[in-house]
Amino acid sequence: MRQITVPTLHCPFEAKISPFVNEIDQHTSSWLHEFNLLQTEEAYDRFRRYKFAWMTARTYPDADLAFLCTANDLNTWLFVLDDLLDHVKPETASYREQAYLQQVISDFVSVLRYDRDIDRVTNPVLAALSDFWNKMRQLSTASWQCQFTLSLKATFEAAVWEAENAKQRKHPSVFQYMQMRPFFSGANLGTDMLEVAAGTSLPVFVLQNEQFQKLVDLARRAVCWANDLFSLSKELAHGDEHNLVMVIGHEQQISLDEAIAQTAAIHNREIAQFNELRSQLPSFGMHIDLAIQRHLDALGTMVRGFMDWSIYDTARYEFNYSRNGNN
Template sequence: MAQLDSFSVPDFHLPFGNSKHPQAARANAEATSWVLRHELVTNAAEEFAGIGCGHLAGRVSGEASYDTIVLLAEWMAWSFVLDDQHDHLIRKGQLTAWRPVTDAITAYLETGKADGAASLRNALVTGFIDLCDRILAGMPEGPAARYRAHVPLMLRSLDQEAGNRRAGERPSLQDYILMRRHSSQLLPMMDMVEAGLGLDLPQHIHDLPEFRAVVESAVDVISWGNDVFSLPKEYSCGDNNNIVSLVAAWEGRSIQDAVQAVEGRIQVRIEDYLACERRLFQVMDSQPETDPSVRSDVARIVRSYEDWMIGADLWQRYECTRYRDERFAAGLESAYTRPDLISAA
């Protein structure tokens, strides 16, 4: 597929404030060092640092401690490598090498044991083990259980993405939206932020339809916005895991018209978020048994979701070189991608 010639990201008019942790740049350097130390990246370290994982972590959890920011930045760095290595295997038609790695990650989540040769010599697996141990060690029971549930769903969604890239495969918009909530890799990170803020919302709060609607609308806003930023790469390499490309295909629009249509969808979803937030607090306030401290904690979590929406947008626009890189826009693999990282597993 041809490269997208002219393209500009619209302003999504996110009505939220945002402040960044003052040591975000230091966290970015530490996350880059962690990736290099674990040999997830061996070349083009400067290009990897340009992703700005520490800046993103600092924007979405600015109230948390510096140690929390660094750990989140390292997890984000691992997630970017995971995503890029998965893309590499799809391009090379080598997806059989993917299963031992994801099986090892899932098994470690379930058992706490690293079994098998893939676990012992693959940097994605050993990096995950290092992060997982430190993440779960500091997590309250609720966020830990949700983190354990969300990571396998995230991995499964990458399998779905691979299926969507087979010749002739194109998911419906609704199927894509549901998949994207997990392939965005946001939910485990949101679990980390909840714990990093010192919160442990009761599961019955997370199970409220109104609370789930808040989370889903926030994740959709972030994911669809990211699809607009990443459109040049995905369009150029024929990857249809992008809401803009799918709107263009299913609604018979040009790419430029589809960008405008997605911008409109994002604005509607922002309004959905605000309405869902109001309904959530109305429901909680109508229940006499609602503990004031729980309501306060919910308000802090909701504020963190707003930080995620505006923080991700600001990071992509001003602090991340990934979406402006010429290789990325041309649909090429990242310069730091290790071709042998997973094939050796």
């Protein structure tokens, strides 16, 4: 596996971690076994080393234990599916076929839209999603549940786009990739979950405000660009070219090191844009403004949490990190 050096990434947000991290880890380890989501004990050991509980505990550090366990189940479930789609073998090639993925989307949306209970023997992946949704419904509002259902559909529709590109060996433009990446990465699901974790219950006119939506989008993008840097060696090893570094390199015909530097610069520029735009939000009244600031603080902590998990906790990625002063 090629050794990658990631340049210093600017991330001036508070680093925090939930005190429940070990309880989350124990819960999800049992949950994976309960739904038989992995095929071998070696795979279970590998997922334990990925330390997804630390990612969840860092990205939602102030949430309660019930939410954190439920959120970590979702995160782990998404990574299980990501590995199935990324590490295609001859016997799993059908997982990237459009007809198969469209049926998967239909099944997933059906579970959420109709609150379906699925037998774990018949379909462990759907049963695990159903279990997550049964718990999440107890923690969230009906309006949030409708939005999350749409977000899950958007995530897997973007996964179809990614899979079709991979099958046809088609290189998306940098613009196309940057538009689609926050969806097929599941970053949109992460920010949706943050609404419940932070408990801010922002009114719809705030959630639909153009500047507020831009801030949420910038936070999602920052997580994606950092992940593209941290996961680059893994994706090079598996021949997965849906990574901003490789998309930039292909479009501009520049070296890998130059593309890495450009990707880091994009990340840092958009973090700066997040902080600038945050200071320009209109006022919605003191009570709502305080809730918005809490939510934006939580978004920043989520971005920092993913970065710290990638650098300090997980064995999922291999890279050297160039620390140059404060992040």
